[in-house]
Amino acid sequence: xxxVSQHPSRVICKSGTSVKIECRSLDFQATTMFWYRQFxxxxxxxxxxxxxxxxxxxxxGVEKDKFLINHASLTLSTLTVTSAHPEDSSFYICSVxxxxxxxxxGEGSRLTxx
Amino acid sequence: KQEVTQIPAxxxxxxxxxxxxxxxxxxxxxxxxxxxxxDPGKGLTSLxxxxxxxxxxxxxxxxxxxxxxxxxxxxxxxxxxxxxxATYLCAAPSTDSWGKLQFGAGTQVVVTP
Numbered sequence: 001x002x003x004v005s006q007h008p009s010r011v012i013c014k015s016g017t018s019v020k021i022e023c024r025s026l027d028f029q030a031t032t033m034f035w036y037r038q039f040x041x042x043x044x045x046x047x048x049x050x051x052x053x054x055x056x057x058x059x060x061g062v063e064k065d066k067f068l069i070n071h072a073s074l075t076l077s078t079l080t081v082t083s084a085h086p087e088d089s090s091f092y093i094c095s096v097x098x099x100x101x102x103x104x105x106g107e108g109s110r111l112t113x114x
Numbered sequence: 115k116q117e118v119t120q121i122p123a124x125x126x127x128x129x130x131x132x133x134x135x136x137x138x139x140x141x142x143x144x145x146x147x148x149x150x151x152x153d154p155g156k157g158l159t160s161l162x163x164x165x166x167x168x169x170x171x172x173x174x175x176x177x178x179x180x181x182x183x184x185x186x187x188x189x190x191x192x193x194x195x196x197x198x199x200a201t202y203l204c205a206a207p208s209t210d211s212w213g214k215l216q217f218g219a220g221t222q223v224v225v226t227p
Binding site for chain 2: 001004006034042043049091093095101102103104105106107108110
């Protein structure tokens, strides 16, 4: 299966600053990556689908200007939370779909906005 | 729209007992279903992927069955161990958006020594 790495695993920032989270597919060329968000005690909610070389597809209700996604290569997608506020504090997880259709996830990034 | 439900929400069993985790989905026109494990504060680990043509899939002590007609999948964990304590999530493809997975809320499992 695909190996997916996320960085950083934890980040604390002040309100109003921007934070970038990286998602790397280490052994699989991924034309598509998925970004999820998970609140405590809740399941995962898909935020957007990252497409290599083109614009990301955002789910309904997700602000594309707030959550900037860049998928510049087949192994790297980044999610930037711009002008972060405390309500953006969450667990962000990326995933890659392997050749069999199986979904593989990164370790997740815990964002805390003070 | 695909909806995925997991019952029970939480489960506590003594070590050695078998675990039965249930997942139901509303739209049976799925091409696969996947089970994951999530430890606290961690990402998801893929456990089993069942293709729509399969009725079950096995990996070690884990066995997952799929009944598309009834909209159900069951994850069995034999001879549970304390290390099996985690949250287990099932996910089925969204039938109104290709490539999108719909997740259940998960079953939180505690295996006591």
